[in-house]
Amino acid sequence: MSTRRDQLAAGLASVGRRIEAAAQAAGRSPTSITLVVVTKTFPAADVQLLAELGVTDVGENRHPEARDKAAAVAAPLTWHFVGGLQTNKARAVAGYADLVHSVDRERLVDALADGASRAGRHLDCLVQVSLDPPGAADSRSGAKVDEVPALTDQIAAAEALRLRGVMAVAPLAADPARAYARLAEVAASVQAAHPTALAVSAGMSGDLEAAVAVGATHVRIGRAILGERPPNR
Numbered sequence: 001m002s003t004r005r006d007q008l009a010a011g012l013a014s015v016g017r018r019i020e021a022a023a024q025a026a027g028r029s030p031t032s033i034t035l036v037v038v039t040k041t042f043p044a045a046d047v048q049l050l051a052e053l054g055v056t057d058v059g060e061n062r063h064p065e066a067r068d069k070a071a072a073v074a075a076p077l078t079w080h081f082v083g084g085l086q087t088n089k090a091r092a093v094a095g096y097a098d099l100v101h102s103v104d105r106e107r108l109v110d111a112l113a114d115g116a117s118r119a120g121r122h123l124d125c126l127v128q129v130s131l132d133p134p135g136a137a138d139s140r141s142g143a144k145v146d147e148v149p150a151l152t153d154q155i156a157a158a159e160a161l162r163l164r165g166v167m168a169v170a171p172l173a174a175d176p177a178r179a180y181a182r183l184a185e186v187a188a189s190v191q192a193a194h195p196t197a198l199a200v201s202a203g204m205s206g207d208l209e210a211a212v213a214v215g216a217t218h219v220r221i222g223r224a225i226l227g228e229r230p231p232n233r
């Protein structure tokens, strides 16, 4: 019978092969892509096993689940916060997260900056960009494309924050390749104004190839490594 450790190792190997193949197809080095293993809903014991299997970056989408896991796992890991973030939880998240992928409004920037400075930390941030067509009903979180310049400037100007780039989730109904191509355009204009904001966080279990093809530097993978979750998580 295979152990949880074997299952996770198999998932990591298979996702590693997919990233390598996608990078090769795009003429990119696989080392230019950071695998963020999204461990939401799974126990801290899984995070510990992943760390033992060589994972360096993990992602969570809810506070306080993220805080509790970060406190429970002793292994040195980079913690990514990838979920929609309420302003009243931002100060707490700024105390333990290393990179927040989901910054999408000015009040959130203020709260993260305040939390990071109180904690005596520097917090890396990505602006989450909505790739929904205008007027889409199932609107996912993220700043509208025309709001991105003001937000990136605001983050760059905050003492305790560091602007690292952009992030998006492909809209449910859309072709991920087209959505991620749009994100790549937004990333290029952010980089023109902020040359060190090079990160592009895109690609999940179902569509990482489309994201790597247009330059994703961070892929966020849950199910393909850890297995299925309850619906809507």
Ligand SMILES: *Cc1c(COP(=O)(O)O)cnc(C)c1O
Pocket: 038, 040, 061, 082, 083, 169, 204, 205, 206, 220, 221, 222, 223, 224, 233
């Ligand atoms: C859950 C989640 C992921 C991982 O999705 P999978 O389909 O399990 O790979 C990636 N990004 C965000 C923002 C998520 O909430």
